[in-house]
Amino acid sequence: MSSILVLDTSTDRTSVGLVDENGLLFEFFHDDSLAHGEVLPKLVAKLLDYKPRIDRVAIAMGPGPFTGLRVGIAFGQAFASARNIPWVGVSSLAAMARVHAESEFIVAIDARRREFFCEHYLDGKLFAPARTLQREELAEFSLPIFYEPPTVEAIAELARDEISITEPIYIRKPDAYPAPKGIKFRPWTQIDLIDIYALERSVYLDDPWSMEQFKEEFAGKSRQYLIAEFEGKVVGYAGIMVAGDVTDILTLTVAPNFRRRGIAREFLKRMVDWSRNQKVEAMMLEMRVGNVEAEPLYLANGFRKISERLDYYGPGITAVVMRKELGK
Amino acid sequence: MMSQPLVLGIETSCDETAVGIVRGRTLLANVIASSVEEHARFGGVVPEIASRAHLEAMPSVINEALKVAGVSLNDLDAIGVTAGPGLIGALLVGTSAAHGLSLALDKPLYGVNHLSSHLAVDALDESRALTPAIGLLVSGGHSSIIQMSDMARSVHVLGETIDDAAGEAFDKIARILELDFPGGPAIDRLAREGDANAIEFPRGLANSDYNFSFSGLKTAVARYLKETPLAHKADVAASFQEAIVDVLLEKALRACRETGIEALIIAGGVAANSRLRTVAAERCLVAGVELRTPPVALCTDNGAMVAAMTSLAVSGGIAPSQVGFPTLSTVPLTQPTWL
Ligand SMILES: [Zn+2]
Numbered sequence: 001m002s003s004i005l006v007l008d009t010s011t012d013r014t015s016v017g018l019v020d021e022n023g024l025l026f027e028f029f030h031d032d033s034l035a036h037g038e039v040l041p042k043l044v045a046k047l048l049d050y051k052p053r054i055d056r057v058a059i060a061m062g063p064g065p066f067t068g069l070r071v072g073i074a075f076g077q078a079f080a081s082a083r084n085i086p087w088v089g090v091s092s093l094a095a096m097a098r099v100h101a102e103s104e105f106i107v108a109i110d111a112r113r114r115e116f117f118c119e120h121y122l123d124g125k126l127f128a129p130a131r132t133l134q135r136e137e138l139a140e141f142s143l144p145i146f147y148e149p150p151t152v153e154a155i156a157e158l159a160r161d162e163i164s165i166t167e168p169i170y171i172r173k174p175d176a177y178p179a180p181k182g183i184k185f186r187p188w189t190q191i192d193l194i195d196i197y198a199l200e201r202s203v204y205l206d207d208p209w210s211m212e213q214f215k216e217e218f219a220g221k222s223r224q225y226l227i228a229e230f231e232g233k234v235v236g237y238a239g240i241m242v243a244g245d246v247t248d249i250l251t252l253t254v255a256p257n258f259r260r261r262g263i264a265r266e267f268l269k270r271m272v273d274w275s276r277n278q279k280v281e282a283m284m285l286e287m288r289v290g291n292v293e294a295e296p297l298y299l300a301n302g303f304r305k306i307s308e309r310l311d312y313y314g315p316g317i318t319a320v321v322m323r324k325e326l327g328k
Numbered sequence: 329m330m331s332q333p334l335v336l337g338i339e340t341s342c343d344e345t346a347v348g349i350v351r352g353r354t355l356l357a358n359v360i361a362s363s364v365e366e367h368a369r370f371g372g373v374v375p376e377i378a379s380r381a382h383l384e385a386m387p388s389v390i391n392e393a394l395k396v397a398g399v400s401l402n403d404l405d406a407i408g409v410t411a412g413p414g415l416i417g418a419l420l421v422g423t424s425a426a427h428g429l430s431l432a433l434d435k436p437l438y439g440v441n442h443l444s445s446h447l448a449v450d451a452l453d454e455s456r457a458l459t460p461a462i463g464l465l466v467s468g469g470h471s472s473i474i475q476m477s478d479m480a481r482s483v484h485v486l487g488e489t490i491d492d493a494a495g496e497a498f499d500k501i502a503r504i505l506e507l508d509f510p511g512g513p514a515i516d517r518l519a520r521e522g523d524a525n526a527i528e529f530p531r532g533l534a535n536s537d538y539n540f541s542f543s544g545l546k547t548a549v550a551r552y553l554k555e556t557p558l559a560h561k562a563d564v565a566a567s568f569q570e571a572i573v574d575v576l577l578e579k580a581l582r583a584c585r586e587t588g589i590e591a592l593i594i595a596g597g598v599a600a601n602s603r604l605r606t607v608a609a610e611r612c613l614v615a616g617v618e619l620r621t622p623p624v625a626l627c628t629d630n631g632a633m634v635a636a637m638t639s640l641a642v643s644g645g646i647a648p649s650q651v652g653f654p655t656l657s658t659v660p661l662t663q664p665t666w667l
Contacts, residue, residue, distance in 0.1 A: 037652075038652040040424070040652075044431055067379065071424045074386060075425065075427055078424070078427075081429075082428065083433075168380075168383065
């Protein structure tokens with residue numbers, strides 16, 4: 001007889017159970033997503049009172065809200081190593097899917113912030129890999145959606161049948177992104193104008209700002225300019241100003257050979273922080289229509305298109321006006 | 329009551345995943361994995377990154393500590409873990425792993441106070457008896473003066489910071505001076521090239537209590553830098569550091585004098601500061617106070633301090649914590665272990 005200790009803290013429910021070849025022996029659970037750390041040890045202690053012998057540990061590895069998820073994994077790994085028994089990690093979504101017989105359905109775990117970790121199943125097989133969907137996006141599927149936490153039996157079955165997942169399934173990145181390596185961010189100084197102007201002309205070939213414009217900006221009030229510097233060389237700059245109830249992003253420029261390194265993202269993050277400190281309602285910007293490099297960045301940071309301005313960047317070149325509400 | 333308990337201690341309150349093992353008052357192992365390099369890129373500790381790193385590092389740090397100590401988990405008499413104060417997500421990785429070990433092995437588990445543990449490392453100097461002492465706890469989160477008689481039961485807080493912690497002041501000034509994170513070591517290094525008497529920063533020593541306030545000093549440094557664009561950074565760092573060291577020691581030694589206690593323990597991350605250690609040695613000698621500063625490796629966050637605290641609790645006959653005890657982001661120093 002081999003008994004499996006099942007631990008799951010990947011949903012709002014903390015559940016522990018003991019399963020052997022004959023099926024479920026014991027099961028305890030508690031519904032309170034904030035208490036995994038306190039509840040899990042208590043439930044396991046209760047279970048060990050009934051049956052102290054464990055041959056294997058099965059851990060639900062998520063996806064799930066991170067803090068709670070780690071409680072089960074840290075506990076299970078330590079428990080297994082102390083007892084000198086193996087532990088097996090399983091996908092929580094796969095365990096949820098195991099109990100449903102419909103030909104096509106979705107399983108979803110509440111990821112907070114109006115988002116859900118989801119998997120789409122078709123004819124008993126995983127159809128689309130795990131991903132995060134907004135509540136509204138999820139609502140658009142005309143398929144059965146199941147939210148019930150995985151059962152202890154399903155986790156134990158997967159732990160017998162499938163290859164162990166050894167890393168937590170995180171799906172979502174930490175909120176903070178690493179600042180780009182080796183790049184320094186600082187406010188501009190007058191001497192930087194020379195480098196900035198050179199970069200401006202190499203990037204905006206048809207209508208760069210003139211040196212006069214930069215000098216006016218430098219002398220102007222209620223605005224902030226930042227430069228990104230790599231080994232003493234200006235590789236990007238960004239400027240923003242307060243205009244009434246909003247801040248307006250004036251420019252955000254990165255040298256072509258320094259793109260895709262997170263410099264623009266870092267600029268934007270700092271400008272959002274600064275705008276919040278100015279206590280304005282929203283941030284706005286104008287962007288050339290079809291700026292495929294910048295658009296995803298703005299969309300990912302909560303900017304939405306609100307209007308277009310024809311011929312803004314010269315004849316035939318439309319500007320898209322975007323706005324991000326800062327809320328209270 | 330056990331006199332020489334073998335204890336494993338786990339610490340994950342901030343960015344170090346640390347495990348220490350002690351037998352009674354003897355240090356057997358002190359293993360640390362740090363995610364500080366990842367945080368350096370953000371100029372501060374990012375809780376979610378720290379928590380992820382703790383989970384990744386935990387199994388190997390435990391195994392390494394057991395290997396170094398030459399003991400097995402079954403040999404342990406008790407397990408200790410930091411239950412607070414700290415970042416909740418980070419603490420939970422440690423307390424969950426500790427519960428896993430404790431329940432699997434059926435060994436008593438102690439949730440301990442991170443702050444008290446910083447002072448408990450003093451017990452690991454076996455050459456000394458555990459006598460009453462004044463504790464100066466200086467770290468990124470705390471600056472306190474404590475009167476200690478029985479470490480594991482109760483400590484009496486004489487004074488605390490009313491605004492920034494000493495370590496926080498170091499970090500903030502380092503940022504103004506555009507130095508690396510963490511700020512303490514960066515200022516310590518730069519200050520060696522500067523003149524500590526170059527600038528007279530305010531000490532804020534006017535009041536006669538044991539409380540600290542560093543915000544005035546911080547503002548003074550910021551103002552000085554603004555008004556003196558060509559300031560010699562090393563002089564600023566050295567003068568700032570001198571002011572902090574002066575205030576800390578002035579108040580700590582006043583506490584020794586006024587309580588009649590003749591020993592001073594300086595612990596916590598800032599106790600690693602070389603200038604603080606030098607000036608403390610000079611002034612304690614003059615004042616006739618016995619100075620006890622843990623080795624630098626035991627000043628910053630580590631697992632040995634948790635094991636030391638737990639060992640004191642076990643040999644002091646204190647009951648283990650209850651299964652599923654809570655983790656707390658703030659806890660007063662007066663609560664050394666959890667119920
Ligand atoms: Zn500490």
